[in-house]
Amino acid sequence: MKFSEQWLREWVSPALSTQALADQITMAGLEVDAIEPVAGTFSQVVVAEVIEKRPHPDADKLSVCRVDDGSGGSLQVVCGAPNVAEGQKVAFARVGAVLPDEMQIRETRVRGTDSQGMICSSSELGLSEETSQGILELASDAPVGSDFRDWMGLEDVSIEVDLTPNRGDCLSIRGLAREVGVLNQLDITGPSIDAVSPAHEDTFDVRVMDPVRCPRYVGRIIKNVDVSVSSPLWMVERLRRSGLRSIDPVVDITNYVMLELGQPMHAFDRANLTQAIEVRGAKSGETLVLLDGQRVSLSEETLIIADANGPLAIAGVMGGDKSGVNTGTRDIFLESAFFTPLAVAGQARQYGLHTDASHRFERGVDPHLSRTAVERATELLLSITGGEAGPVVEAGDDRHMPSSEPITLHTSRLEQALDTSLANSEVTDILERLGLSVTSRSDGWSVMAPSWRFDIAIEEDLVEEVARIHGYNRLPVRRPAARLALRADQEHRLTLSRLRRQMVDRGYQEAISYSFVSPELQRMLFPDAVSPALANPISNDMSVMRVSLFPGLIKALEYNLNRQQTRIRLFETGLVFQGELDALTQVPMLGAVVSGRRDPEGWAATSQAVDFFDLKGDLENLLALGDSEAWRFEPAEHPALHPGQSARLVHEGTPVGWIGTLHPGKRAELGLKTDAILFEVSLSALTKGRVPSFHPLSRYPEVRRDLALLVDEALPVQALLDCLRDAAGEWLSELRLFDVYHGQGVADGEKSVALGLTWQHPSRTLNDDEINQLVDTIIAQTGERFGARLRR
Known part of the structure; x- marks a missing residue:
């Protein structure tokens, strides 16, 4: 909300400087973002x-x-x-x-x-x-x-206030004046708004077919307006100082009333209206060309203003192109309505719009303001454009109008929250100056919120109002008491900060992406995924909860590639969401993506591209912080990953993640020109560590044997290693894979796997007979299970 200080001071003018006034309203919860002069220096x-x-x-x-x-x-x-x-x-x-x-x-x-x-x-x-x-x-x-x-009056400033979504009542000069008046114990003096006497009896029928979303609709015909006249300079200036430009006198007046009172309005060209105004939900297949020239296809959930020929406007958002006022307009139909916040919430973003009207209706407009706004706009129109006003037409259903329920504010709760005791008279004065209806009780107060305060519904809201008007800086300052006992270190768990540091040490940078992703991207990567869709998304391409970290990492990769970054190593931690809302599972995950060169550019570095095994090595380095023996990589296919270059991560027999290269088809669909290798793994498994234990060093020599085994080419090496560990006995101290060979001397469909086995006894020297017996057992068991044989 941007406003002119001079305009505000016409309503209420405390004895404060500009900066002091800005500081005061900031401390009351209406944060001032900027103070700018309204004109250059001349x-x-x-x-x-x-x-x-x-x-x-x-x-x-x-x-x-x-x-x-x-x-x-x-x-x-x-x-x-x-x-x-x-x-x-x-x-x-x-x-x-x-x-x-x-x-x-x-x-x-x-x-x-x-x-x-x-x-x-x-x-x-x-x-x-x-x-x-x-x-x-x-x-x-x-x-x-x-x-x-x-x-x-150019010795003025424009003050921009960053309002929180719950303070829609301050999106007007009137609302801001109320706040300043309360803070300084001053009365406000706005313009006198009297009912305009009808000069003719013409009306236009209004039918509200959805009174739940539009409980009140007010309209009036004004004949013989002169749209060709210019808006008065004082009005143009006030609009400019509030961040709006002048368009024509009719639009300027509706914008002026919106800024002054907080009620969005619209004016239709009467000549373009047929039979009656209808406030209803859109019908399947209906379209509308908006005032900005954009054609939109209306969804059936959208509340619209229509006539017999079809849609005229999206209710509470924007009017249509054909029904708007133009230079040939002679008669207008002036509308002012109350649309419930839920009726408008999300409608503007659904069509890629954000208007001053939707901004206000989404936060709540005073439901009893519609008729007052029509009278104010009529008065201004007649004085600027001329014309004759007709009677006011009002339609709707008062049963669906918002109503306030009594809220009890307990003295004990107020004292507990503020850590101080305020006089009953001061609390009553604060609440009454805020426009609340107050009745004293033995244990506190019974309070009714005014129609313009949609944000006051529970006792804590009243505590906040008393605190901010009394002054946060006047509340006592106490340091919280804290227990200083040392907490036990959970040695069996790794901390998230440890994992992050390890990734940074490996050359990664942390990315933070939204938990909301594009439904098209998620569907492409995870065709069978189920996650909640947002009812009121930030934008259409961020409308579903993510089921994986992959979409966010891929978008971050794409963003960096588009900015000429040739070596990318990113990781992210966060929640993923699986299942419908009533059975939602939230899983903390850690994921990473790499692309580009294996090594940073340098005179000793190669220009080879990073591959699957580079990322697998980084992941294994991360797993080594815990119990690396509890982890397995199992070949498996994933819809987003390259067949043959993907693996499922298994921890203690439970699948907990994936690693692999992005599927070539997906990469082409995304327009990526380089391979992307990704992994994600459950944080609950990743943070499960191993408590260190002491094992004395043996004073006796090691014995090593190297074996080259011929096995089926498709046999996972991990299965062979597991078999060797079982057969090698309890004195095996190290098992190392040091070569995999295909070529001359090895039959097609086979591979030679070279393994180094080291034994060491804690209390004596092992002899050759014992080692030979263990080797024979290994050869026998691997031959029986996998058909392995020694390579000669």
Whole structure:
């Protein structure tokens, strides 16, 4: 919410400086993000009147004007603006004036004609970011000779407040004034809004077919408006200082009322409406061209405004192109409605929109404000565009209007939360100044929230209101008591920080991605996955909960590749979500992705690309922090991974993760030009460590035997290693795979696996007979189980 300080001070003006006012509302929970001047710095610019205009003798597009600047005479000025005219009041920069771009005005000759100053446009005075083709026209009652800055009130600032979603009541000058008034114990004085008497009896029928989502709809016909007139400068300025640009008087007035009172409004061209206004859900196949030119296909859950010919607007979001006001409009239908927050929530994002109206309706608009806003807008329209107002038409169902329930605030709960005791009179005063209805009780207060405070529903909300108005900085400061006893170290568990440090030590960088992913990407990688879809997603491409870390890591990889990063090593930890909402499982996982060169670029480094075994080595290094003997890699196929280059991770017999190269088809579909190798593993298994235990070192020599076994090419080496450990006896101290060979001397369909076995006895020297017997047992068992034989 951006607002003009001067505008706010017309409602309530505490004896505070600008910075003090910003600090005060920040401490009350309305954080001020920025304070900016409303205009650039300039001097010696005054209000002047054009008393004569004639063509320039030597230039078709220039005019020679005589200007009265209030100094007692007239000045000759050459002007190139097409809209300059006799009798206009203008902003005139005298000779010696300095404009915002530090341009100094001097007396000069333009095409042989003297020019003694400059008639200014809004962009030349820093009042508009867009370059203007015409001069700034002032009101006819602007006093000639007066200082332009003073007359325009440009010694003002725009204050931008970052409101939390629960404070929709402060998305208006009226709401902010209420807050400032409460904080400073001042009354607010807004404009007097009286009912406008009808000048004709014409009405337009309104039918609310969905009163649950639209309990109130108010409308009025205003005839013979003149849309060609310009909005008054004071209104244009207030809109500009609030971050909105002027469009036409009808749109400007509806925007002005929205900023002033907090009620979004819309005006339809009466000539484009047929039979009756209908507030209903969209029908299958209906489309709408919005005011921004975008054509949208309406879903059946969308609440719309329609007539007999079809949709006119998305309720609470944006109007349609055909029904909007244009230069030929003579009669308008002015609407103001209350749409429940749940009716509008998510509708704008569903169509890729975010409007000022949806921003307010999603957070809650005062349900009793609709008629007041219509009367205020009517009053402004009649004074600016002329016309005749008809009677107000109101439709809906009061049974579906929001209602407040009594909330009990207990004195004991308030004292416990604030750690201090406040006088009952102070608490009552705070609550009443906030607009709440208060009844004293023996144990506290019974409170009813006003219609504009959607965020007050439970006792804790009342505690917060008392605390912030009383002042957080006035509450006592106490250091919390803490037990300083040492906690037992869980040696059997690895910490997440240890795992992170290990990944960083291996050259990885940590990525943090959203828990929400694109449904198309998730479906491509995990066709059978089931996870909850979000009812109100951030965007359409982040609308389902992730079932794996792979989608986020792949998007992070893609982002880096698109920015010319050629060596990428990323890891991430986070939850994945599996199952429907009523049976949801949340699993903490650790995942990683690598791509590009194996080694960083350097004179001694190779240019080989990273492969499956590089990532497998990094993962094994991570597993070695715990009990590496409890882990197995089993060949298996995964829909997202390359067949033959993927494996299932098994911990103590339970599948807990995957590792592999991204499937070539998926890679092509994603547009990746390089291989991506990924893994993810359950954190609960990964953090399961092994408590160290002491084993005395043997004083006796080791005995080593190397065996080369011929086995079937498809046999996993892990199965062979498990068999060797079982057959090698209890004194085996090391088993090492040091070669796998295919080629001359090895039959097709077979491979030679070379293994080094080391034995060591803790209390004596092993002899050759014992070792030979163990080797014979190994050869016999591997031959029986796998058909292995010694390579000669």
